[in-house]
Amino acid sequence: METMRWVDGCLEILDQTLLPGKTEYIKCEHYTTICDAIRRLSVRGAPAIGAAAAYGLALGAASLSPAGKAEFVSAIEQIARELCDTRPTAINLQWAVDRMLQLLHEQTTDSVEVLKETLLAAAHAIYREDLASNRRIGEFGEKLIPPNVSILTHCNAGALATAGFGTALGVIRAAHQAGKNIHVYADETRPLLQGARLTAWELMQDNIPVTLLTDNMAGYLMACGKVDLVIVGADRITANGDVANKIGTYSVAVLAKEHGLPFYVAAPMSTFDLNLAGGQEIPIENRDEREVTHFAGHPVAPAGVKVWNPAFDVTPHPLVTAIITDRGVARPPYTKTLPALVDK
Numbered sequence: 001m002e003t004m005r006w007v008d009g010c011l012e013i014l015d016q017t018l019l020p021g022k023t024e025y026i027k028c029e030h031y032t033t034i035c036d037a038i039r040r041l042s043v044r045g046a047p048a049i050g051a052a053a054a055y056g057l058a059l060g061a062a063s064l065s066p067a068g069k070a071e072f073v074s075a076i077e078q079i080a081r082e083l084c085d086t087r088p089t090a091i092n093l094q095w096a097v098d099r100m101l102q103l104l105h106e107q108t109t110d111s112v113e114v115l116k117e118t119l120l121a122a123a124h125a126i127y128r129e130d131l132a133s134n135r136r137i138g139e140f141g142e143k144l145i146p147p148n149v150s151i152l153t154h155c156n157a158g159a160l161a162t163a164g165f166g167t168a169l170g171v172i173r174a175a176h177q178a179g180k181n182i183h184v185y186a187d188e189t190r191p192l193l194q195g196a197r198l199t200a201w202e203l204m205q206d207n208i209p210v211t212l213l214t215d216n217m218a219g220y221l222m223a224c225g226k227v228d229l230v231i232v233g234a235d236r237i238t239a240n241g242d243v244a245n246k247i248g249t250y251s252v253a254v255l256a257k258e259h260g261l262p263f264y265v266a267a268p269m270s271t272f273d274l275n276l277a278g279g280q281e282i283p284i285e286n287r288d289e290r291e292v293t294h295f296a297g298h299p300v301a302p303a304g305v306k307v308w309n310p311a312f313d314v315t316p317h318p319l320v321t322a323i324i325t326d327r328g329v330a331r332p333p334y335t336k337t338l339p340a341l342v343d344k
Contacts, residue, residue, distance in 0.1 A: 045161020157233025241334025
């Protein structure tokens with residue numbers, strides 16, 4: 001499945017808000033359409049929004065008719081700020097935009113057309129690299145998966161959250177392809193049901209056995225001995241190994257610890273933010289209250305009720321058994337093993 005694709009000079013984004021009922025693509029001819037798609041979660045998942053933002057910068061560049069290089073660079077920097085403001089928690093977005101800007105500033109040419117071509121080539125490279133890194137994550141992670149196990153996952157860290165293949169689901173896919181006879185339990189993932197709408201759909205497309213459950217069933221599922229390990233994705237990982245991921249991940253990690261289950265995190269190196277010492281420094285996005293008070297456009301809560309709707313939570317590093325990356329597997333102490341992977 002293609003989360004996004006570059007066709008005839010524009011980006012087409014799979015509208016994940018319509019899944020699993022409809023498979024439709026949003027034609028993005030201008031960067032503002034990509035900004036809107038990121039905000040609306042039409043495209044979501046840290047690696048995927050990083051790649052989308054890179055293409056957004058390239059599309060923004062293509063629409064400019066500046067008087068010269070300085071004006072062009074200034075306009076690109078403004079577009080970059082708009083893209084980065086769409087979702088503050090997932091570091092991959094900032095990483096992709098910063099990489100594009102650095103490349104732009106390194107260019108010595110004064111040709112705006114060459115600069116536009118350079119940015120588009122860089123966006124293509126980020127997309128291709130993410131797909132390759134996901135497959136490496138699968139290769140490293142598959143070695144941690146014993147045969148004949150049941151795996152619990154939360155939210156969607158699959159092909160839909162990346163350029164393809166997936167991070168947490170990439171590990172699951174690799175284990176399935178290796179014939180390890182796995183079964184997946186997918187948390188529904190309230191309030192937007194990414195586990196129900198996306199993860200269950202993805203796994204069924206690949207004929208990987210999956211059972212759907214609501215978030216508040218995970219603890220009892222573990223108590224019944226039906227889970228052998230947990231794998232989730234990540235939106236930002238700090239220097240000490242704290243992990244920001246979809247809201248509800250922290251609860252799953254606490255439950256896994258209580259039941260003696262391994263809790264694995266799968267993420268590419270672009271998800272790491274070693275400039276932050278710990279999870280308390282991660283900005284947490286708060287989203288529209290209607291995501292909680294309404295379901296499919298219909299109210300399910302009394303009008304005027306106060307709502308707290310953080311999109312992410314932080315899982316402290318003592319709860320994380322290992323972090324599976326595209327450069328290998330890191331284990332505690334993360335303050336030593338993570339920098340070693342970055343330098344690898």
